[in-house]
Amino acid sequence: MRISFLLHNGYHYGGTIRTTFTLAEELATRHEVEIVTVFRHRDRPALGLPAGVTLRHLVDLRTDSPGYDGDHPDFHRPAEVFPRGDGRWRQYSALTDTRIGEYLRGVEADVLVATRPGLVVHLARQARRGPVLVGQEHLTLAGHGYRLRRDIGHEYRLLDAVTTVTEVDARAYRRLGLTGVRIESVPNSVPAPTLPPADPAARTVVAAGRLTRVKRYDVLIDAFAEVAADHPDWKLRIYGSGDAIQDVGGELARRIEERGLGGRAFLMGSVTPMEPEWVKGSIAVVTSQRESFGMTIVEAMRSGLAVVSTDCPHGPREIIEDGVDGRLVPVDDVAAVTEALRGLVEDDELRAKTARAALASSERFDPVRIAARHEALWTELVGKGASRRTHARGRAWLHHRVGVGVDAVYALKARAGRLVRGTRGRFRTRFR
Known part of the structure; x- marks a missing residue:
């Protein structure tokens, strides 16, 4: 073809x-x-x-x-x-x-x-x-x-x-x-990884995406702060850039300091490609209020990370099987993110098992398939x-010949459907 x-x-x-x-x-x-x-x-x-x-x-x-x-x-x-x-x-x-x-x-x-x-x-x-x-x-x-x-x-x-x-x-x-x-x-x-899978023993949580409010990185920072209080050897890395008008990055930096996470939580900026960064962690977290799909979830899974994600519209539930190859938690719920994250941080065997399942299940997103x-x-x-x-170019002809904009043709179609249907035949004849 x-x-x-x-x-x-x-x-x-x-x-x-x-x-x-x-x-x-x-x-x-x-x-x-x-x-x-x-x-x-x-x-x-x-x-x-x-x-x-x-x-x-x-x-x-x-x-x-x-x-x-x-x-x-x-x-x-x-x-x-x-x-x-x-x-x-x-x-x-x-x-x-x-x-x-x-x-x-x-x-x-x-x-x-x-x-x-x-x-x-x-x-x-x-x-x-x-x-x-x-x-x-x-x-x-x-x-x-x-x-x-x-x-x-x-x-x-x-x-x-x-x-x-x-x-x-x-x-x-x-x-x-x-x-x-x-x-x-x-x-x-998402292409097959070019690097070996992440080490489940790594003490790093990774998140990636634009620094916008809909991603709710503030929820992630608050949840990580609760877990890090008992596990000071763990680190959080957030990758991405944001809108200078909203200054979400500045807000997140202040939140990191307020939660006492200096030296343990980092705003890494945008990095391309992300694969070398994914494999430095063992857990990925997505705290979005909404996603159209969830590319970062698949990328993390393909790199062998266990993933905690909000069960937001539309994609995460179609990617993650809760309790098998990742965890799904309610949107905007710091306590739920904390619990899911803590479960993976404190159970090395569960974290490794979840990562293996994620690596296997994510193969269905391979470009070949x-x-x-x-x-x-x-x-x-x-x-x-x-x-x-049959009539797309008829609209273009009408615009060209009599100066009627496409949106105006829509109005004709909506308000005088009978008239437009009656002229369709002429358009079709002219453009065959």
């Missing part, structure tokens, strides 16, 4: 980029794979180029590049095809509308995969008939605002498939009633032929 991924910015770093690169690299061992990034702001990808994968960009933001697009007049005009409900809308423009449209019209692929809701909506609105269209949800449906959820409910009907990273989120998408659209949950993948699940779905859809899309 020829597979093309559409990504926001493949030259940056983040969970969606990392998991897309991992999937693309595995698929490239058997298929022709490219990643098309809307934006390019640096010379080389922060995460490196996946082996066997072609990477190309649509809009160049490098000011020292001969192809710099920041001075293009359309770069400063607002986007009308990319949906306003997507939080990245202000980064998009009339230029990105045009460039993405040109890419979608000219790409030769069997499968087109868009990796964030705004790009999925854009894909549905402008893609030509023929390739299988797939929307990947790397966050959660419930986490999007009303305007974007409305766009999803309308435009995703033109897709062939939607994949989510958890079954809970797949059920939410199925409740939208996207008739004829395959909705499957396929978790993110995850890629095979995507592959099976896409192969089936390609075998069924062209998708059911």
Whole structure:
């Protein structure tokens, strides 16, 4: 198969980029794979180029590049095809509308995969008939605002498939009633470790992720302080950076001092890759109020750590089997985190047993296995032929000919469905 991924910015770093690169690299061992990034702001990808994968960009933001697009007049005009409900809308423009449209019209692929809701909506609105269209949800449906959820409910009907990273989120998408659209949950993948597993005898607790309030590292610090009072040889390392406006890092540093943890709890900053840091510990802790999946949980398990995680929406319960390969505890409950952490700290045999189980169970997230699940779905859809899309380009034609914005077309569709249905045939005839 020829597979093309559409990504926001493949030259940056983040969970969606990392998991897309991992999937693309595995698929490239058997298929022709490219990643098309809307934006390019640096010379080389922060995460490196996946082996066997072609990477190309649509809009160049490098000011020292001969192809710099920041001075293009359309770069400063607002986007009308990319949906306003997507939080990245202000980064998009009339230029990105045009460039993405040109890419979608000219790409030769069997499968087109868009990796964030705004790009999925854009894909549905402008893609030509023929390739299988797939929307990947790397966050959660419930986490999007009303305007974007409305766009999803309308435009995703033109897709062939939607994949989510958890079954809970797949059920939410199925409740939208996207008739004829395959909705499957396929978790993110994490490559096999390149280092030996962590030593269960290590006296270090590790946590990793952005320093934001939703991660509730304050709960972790308070829980660790209770355990460290009886086990002063244990240390806590928290990896990640945060938002300077919120200054969560500063708040956490003050909390560490207030709890008397100086020299035992450390804010380590961002580190890439994390694998060498995971294996320095024996226990990983996740105290988030919510997760779209839980990549750090899988990463820690693959490195052979026992994991304590809050039982937050959506991912942890689909990753951890409580009491077997980790512990699940209530959200925002310092006492529960303390108890679970203490149980692993004080029982060397339990900690080692849990770590072994985590290492074994996490193999189901290996890229080979995850890629095979995507592959099976896409192969089936390609075998069924062209998708059911009939009027996406009709909306684009209406905008071009009479100046009606896409959102205005939505209003027509919602308030005068009979009229829009009556004009669909003309759109279809014009664009066959």
